[in-house]
Amino acid sequence: MENLLGNAIIAGGVSCQKDLPDPLSNEIALGYFLFKAVTLPYRSENPPVPSPKKKKNGHPGSSPKKAKAGKTTNQSEPSSHEKTKEPATNNHVSFSAEHTKPPRSTFFYPPEESAISSIVLASHDAEISYRSLRGLGKGGKSLAYLAVQHGGERNGSQVVIKIPNLDTKKFAEHEIRSRATALNASVNVEYEASRDLHGIHGIAPIIDYGVASWTVKEKYEYTLLLFFTVYPFVSGKNLDTWCLENHGTGGKFSGLKDPRDWFRLAAQLLTIMRNVHNQRVIHGDIWPPNIRVDGPGNITIIDFGECWKFDTTQDHDSDFLYAKRHPYLAPERLRTDGNHRQKWYTPADVYSIGGVLHYLATGQPPPSPVSDGKNKKNREIKKEIILALHRHNSKLYAASPGIPDIISICLHPEQADRVSHVSPILDTLTLFSPESHDLGEEPGNPLSVIEEEISSLGKIVADLKTSPVVGHPIFRRLILHRLQQLRDELSPLPTNLFILEGDRETHINGMLTCFDTLKADDRILAVTSSQFWKPGNFGPYGRLLTKLFMAADKGVSVSWIILANDNPSDIDREVLTYHDIAIKDYCKLRRIRNPNELIGKSKKFYIGYCSLPADEIVRIRKARNAFILLREAGLWLMVAPDYRIGDYKDKDKDMLLPFETTMTSIRIWAYARRTDTLIETHAKYLDLSQPITTWKQ
Structure with missing residues (x-):
């Protein structure tokens, strides 16, 4: 898909200058050629481009404001659990001369409630399509729909489809097209990041994508070409809903009362995110509505729409993303200097994880990291966490006084002070857990447990002998280096x-x-x-x-x-x-x-x-x-x-x-x-x- 998008953008730029009779903005050409690239597997050296209606003069680049944060996907149906199919990528882009126009859309944007069940979207894979069943909700960037897949390995399974959320009533056409261009381009970032996450337990990354044409009818009619993304449907409820229904009292949730429940959910969340980070992927939007919990209390992280790879720079439209931010976002993601380009890493996910842990402990969002325009000190944050526990859930705090420390090391306002990876937090979680086990060496043989652990390493090495990857010379050197460190500690x-x-x-x-x-x-x-x-x-x-x-x-x-x-x-x-x-x-x-x-x-x-x-x-x-x-x-x-x-x-x-x-x-x-x-x-x-x-x- 990376080559596909790159070739489409290049083609769009040339055609926009050469063939279009009006000086239309690049986003129209980009959207059109993206549509052609993923739907028409034919060949043409220089395809003609239809002339859209003239639009009023405008300045592309300004963006509509974000929809109210907090209203996000609310999935509540059961799902099948077939294996997800990783989308294939096309390395060559070609066009057909006989296809000169994108098909006229029979769908109006935004979709009306009565028309949702009649919407059928075609995947980039010609054998797969999706029929929409009902709306699930909306967030700042997308509208979500429950759908059923037709064709492919997941035939008949329920999925979640997301299309860009654009306020066509409030903003002019050129502003809508500008925003649509940014969202279409972000699909490539999400896809490239998510493709490395398939097979990781506890996540639901993108599994498919496609392009659809939508007709907008406001003061006049115009057409939008928008990417849509497809995700596996995850049964259960959003974390906040699950907490309220299973651990709430009098219609309110004030935190988990049993420390074993808190430590169990915290360990799940941290373990999943450690595995995601190990693949060099940052989620970018961890908060209760993006965490699903099933009946037994198993966590799945959804909505990877903000994810990206470590080795890329993430461009954000600050006005859109941050104007109505939720309090689980790390402070370094705030626009403070007028620079729209924001670059952030795994510590941003760590901060969001701390916010979720604070919610599980108190039922409240995390404390604000800023006071009088400056970041608070770490000790001030911990003090506020303790006060929140005293106020909302003193029972949990009394049973496990280490919980504020675990939360606060995630919520350090300064990015440089915050741990950059999850493993140390998991270690701290184990040390404060009420179920931390005693090593209990046998009397007269105090090194028996150490001896057993070292011998188990030999069994692991024996199992790895069948793996060609571990036999790589660099891996061998790395393992030998770590063993040398252990030898230095034992000597x-x-x-x-x-x-x-x-x-x-x-x-x-x-x-x-x-x-x-x-x-x-x-x-x-x-x-x-x-x-x-x-x-x-x-x-x-x-x-x-x-x-x-x-x-x-x-x-x-x-x-x-x-x-x-x-x-x-x-x-x-x-x-x-x-x-x-x-x-x-x-x-x-x-x-x-x-x-x-x-x-x-x-x-x-x-x-x-x-x-x-x-x-x-x-x-x-x-x-x-x-x-x-x-x-x-x-x-x-x-x-x-x-x-x-x-x-x-x-x-x-x-x-x-x-x-x-x-x-x-x-x-x-x-x-x-x-x-x-x-x-x-x-x-x-x-x-x-x-x-x-x-x-x-």
Whole structure:
């Protein structure tokens, strides 16, 4: 189809200049030749073109406004489940001299309700046609109809047909033609992206396309040639309707009450989108109306009309797409600088996924990412998520306090701060899931589970020997490289050392795993500087702090001292302030009116701060006296982060600014020789510290 469209556009451009008696806009020629290219498999070197009626002078390029967002396809009929047929592509375009005019349409645009059942549309495949049954709804870009297929492998099956949604009453002919041209061209983008998605479980991409001629009757009559697209019909209901009918109360849905339901749907959505992204495809419009759920609660993602491939640039008509946007779109897709060309990637899908997860938790759309014309901070977004859970679904929040963290890492307003792929979110989901399994090694053989997992790799390799693709030399080198990384991680284990290397998500999920392993009567003793908690490391209001509270819920004793500059820096103020907010949130969640009932030096839970001169904090860090000690089953483990120090003009002076360091790796020592000394160091700073709840800016 890529060649087909390219040749048609070229042919349209030549003919538009050479043969048309009037200086008609290119979209007429483009539409006509697209129609010829996909419907007439004959040959002609220079086909004549009919002369359409003269149109009034106008300036193509302005676009009609988008129809009201929120009214989208509402499929509700059962469907058959035959295999989808991937559309074939034509590599050669030819025309017939005997076909000089497109057939006059017997269908009026927009289709009247009484005439829908009489509409029959011809596929680009001459053996297939579609008879419309009834309307399903409309969105900003398309009108959707339930239809039945005649011919082909899916003969007799129900499908969904979409045609462009054009407001012919409100806009002039030249504006309608301009918009129709843009929508026709977007079909190629969608088709090329969707062709790689066939066979992926949980999606319904485009399976066919065609061109139809429509007669518009307003002040005068004119003809439009429009692409239509065909999708498999997906049984069930849209996510918002399904949630209301199955989990609503009194005609309202305020979020899923059982955390197992929330985690199950979240895992499905994230897994499907990981598989889509693995094919280098971005969906571009994930929100509840584009997610179908069947009776048992299985998710299918529909409407790939905004999808595109990573290696293409997406052109958007900002006025049309963004004028009435829905709140699940990522903020980078907003038109803010007058530039109509918007380029966005997988983080935009991640943001939309976070919006859907917020809806599943609260029944509400995600919070606005913008305040006073500027993007909000990540901590502000998390705070709003927590407030929404308190207001609408405190039961879910009480049962699983990690849900706001999972949502908030998707909803970071700045694209650079947001994770760019789904796998780390799935890892975090597993660590906070109420059904996360315990590894449970056999007594006397603590490496049995590791041994079983490594042996299972051998079975996988044996199965892959029959695959010619995996035998490719590049694949072999990549696999060997990953195995070398595993070997490098295992080699220090005889010295009781494990080094956690990688990006920020690797560090966070590694620490979450450490905390998640602890049980009742285990202990956490820590002395860290505020830069440990700074944005870019573990964050002052993030998942690690939530996991500390969840460990305390399990009966783990927690005592954490934060070393802060006695002349507080911006990082000190931000870290201490948000730790105070987090403790108050936790107290509210657990219905503790006075935080002093929870936090205290003599209690099982304590977070305090110790004000020291900046140069003393630097000396503590250089002496490796900033640490985390974990006692699990009576055995102590020491966690020591490594940092990258910024460049300085004066190399002889100590680094005094804690916000100029970034974590690079985490060293985890078992049976550390300095354990007793570090316990004494913790006791020293514990005596000097004050509860975090006493911090005043």
